[in-house]
Amino acid sequence: MLILTCPYCGVAADETELHPGGEAHLTREGPESDDAAFEGYLFHRKNPKGVHFERWRHSHGCGKWFHAARCTVTLEVFGSYAAQTTEPPQEIREILTARRPGWDQEAKA
């Protein structure tokens, strides 16, 4: 069971109170992009064994979209943060560096 704390209302919400929104921080490729980039945006998703950034919606609560960083193996939750960002904030990066050294190299791979 996964419990994520909604950064907007502060409720520690169970997975079943949330709606998953898939991988976070995708670049939205528009009409000017080439076919490969657009295909990647539409279809290609990471499926890491380890640190993953995700979008979630607090659908049975305040209704807000937010981001969460967690480990797909241990289900450890590193933190949740606001939706209005294109990359993980500094405090999440620091937690990840402490808990999972080398996470940013894996994320690039």
Added chain:
Amino acid sequence: MSNIARDGARAEGEVLVEGQGPQGMISLRCDLGAAALKTALAGEGLALPAPLSLTREGARAVLWMSPDELMLLCPYDEAPALCARLSEALSGTHALVAVVSDARAAFRLTGEEALLRETLAKLTPADMRPEAMPEGCVRRTRLAQVAAAIWFEAGAAHVLAFRSGADYVFGALAYAGRSGARVGHL
């Protein structure tokens, strides 16, 4: 349309589950930090609740629903006039005030407090222990398969759920609180 909550449905078991009947509800969405909102509420003798809580003044209450949403409870017949007064007070502020009395059904559970918490805990993943869910704390969550808001006030548990699922919620609450269903964990 289901009339179960309006008809004063009741089920007595380990706890008493009652449909509250017509309940005036006004949805108010705006920047909750806006000075105009505080003034508008004060004009009605109401106070802005802290996040995840409620304030009450007699038959009226203000529930904190999300960082930009409040729910006002009032007698059913007073809702349109109250809504009009609040709209007037908030004119010039980016806000939405709407009567939504018929969108949701209200239920009240009464009985021994531990059993009220236990009955709800069977249906929701939210922590129903008194330390996690004190009196006056408003928690929007899942009740079995549908969305609901729950709070404890004056020895009773209150539930708001969408009217489309009112029969379902009443049935779920009645079954969870039926005679002989006592667990004794909380």
